[in-house]
Amino acid sequence: MEYLKAIFTLNVAANDEQAAKDLLADLAAAAGFEAFEESEEGLTGYVQPHLLDKETLDEAIANFPIVSARIEYEMEEAENRNWNEEWEANGFEPICIENKCVIYDARHYSPEDLPANMSLQVAIEPRQAFGTGTHETTRMVVQQLLNLQLAGKHLLDCGCGTGILGIVAAKLGAESVLGYDIDEWSVDNSLHNATLNGVENMVVVKGDATALNAEKKYFDVVVANINRNILLADLPLWVEKTTPKGTIVLSGFYQTDTPILVEAAKTLGLALTSQKELDGWACLTFGKQ
Numbered sequence: 083m084e085y086l087k088a089i090f091t092l093n094v095a096a097n098d099e100q101a102a103k104d105l106l107a108d109l110a111a112a113a114g115f116e117a118f119e120e121s122e123e124g125l126t127g128y129v130q131p132h133l134l135d136k137e138t139l140d141e142a143i144a145n146f147p148i149v150s151a152r153i154e155y156e157m158e159e160a161e162n163r164n165w166n167e168e169w170e171a172n173g174f175e176p177i178c179i180e181n182k183c184v185i186y187d188a189r190h191y192s193p194e195d196l197p198a199n200m201s202l203q204v205a206i207e208p209r210q211a212f213g214t215g216t217h218e219t220t221r222m223v224v225q226q227l228l229n230l231q232l233a234g235k236h237l238l239d240c241g242c243g244t245g246i247l248g249i250v251a252a253k254l255g256a257e258s259v260l261g262y263d264i265d266e267w268s269v270d271n272s273l274h275n276a277t278l279n280g281v282e283n284m285v286v287v288k289g290d291a292t293a294l295n296a297e298k299k300y301f302d303v304v305v306a307n308i309n310r311n312i313l314l315a316d317l318p319l320w321v322e323k324t325t326p327k328g329t330i331v332l333s334g335f336y337q338t339d340t341p342i343l344v345e346a347a348k349t350l351g352l353a354l355t356s357q358k359e360l361d362g363w364a365c366l367t368f369g370k371q
């Protein structure tokens with residue numbers, strides 16, 4: 083796989099540098115960047131060409147309050163690498179959500195190591211894919227799923243990453259799950275994690291929202307944790323594929339973008355039913371009329 087490389091330049095006082103780097107890494111993640119490295123050239127970010135959301139990045143940088151940052155868009159190809167390699171080798175700490183659900187790395191923990199009071203255990207082995215619950219956006223969507231009645235429902239998981247959201251839904255009783263992701267590794271990893279959790283009613287396909295044009299089925303619940311511009315572009319199709327009175331949960335964007343998403347949803351006939359924010363990230367739940 084090929085990566086584009088971008089050099090970021092931060093103009094901040096030395097004692098603000100770490101906070102600025104953390105914030106910039108978050109902003110760039112929202113624009114599709116997978117990894118940051120400190121190199122001799124500076125702070126270097128890598129993104130798969132088709133996942134770069136340049137508009138989100140430009141806008142975030144323009145609104146960056148404490149620092150001016152410059153990105154050189156003369157990007158180079160970078161070698162194929164597994165950015166998560168080191169992190170995957172060490173695993174991630176179990177993550178508890180709402181005292182109900184624990185997400186754990188099955189390569190490093192076994193069910194007996196987990197807190198006893200969690201009614202839902204979800205094993206995830208991330209391989210080159212996003213979605214462990216360590217990120218605020220994933221956690222907020224899982225929280226929403228825990229509060230929905232999913233028994234017997236059909237769920238669509240857009241940009242499924244590790245498959246975590248579909249797997250949680252299936253374990254909460256969803257009758258079927260269709261996941262899709264533009265990234266092949268994510269498709270493979272979702273299928274692997276579904277098997278790991280004994281989930282048999284989850285289908286995962288490679289592609290973007292256009293794959294839904296051929297889909298005959300309608301969904302009671304649609305979840306999408308991607309980024310603002312993809313959410314805005316694909317929302318009309320998701321609404322079309324949602325049953326009347328169905329639910330759409332969106333995350334992957336900053337709370338400052340909430341008004342734009344709420345407005346877009348309203349024009350498509352959706353009503354906002356719940357709103358969450360965590361460390362600057364947002365999650366919105368809508369009901370179809």
Ligand SMILES: C[S@@+](CC[C@H](N)C(=O)[O-])C[C@H]1O[C@@H](n2cnc3c(N)ncnc32)[C@H](O)[C@@H]1O
Pocket residue numbers: 133211212213214215219220223240241242243244245246247262263264265268289290291307308312334
């Ligand atoms: C932020 S991750 C979310 C993963 C997981 N659903 C979660 O909530 O943790 C976004 C995922 O969307 C995928 N993606 C990005 N653009 C996409 C698009 N246009 N259509 C489908 N998937 C896309 C990425 O490959 C990535 O796996």
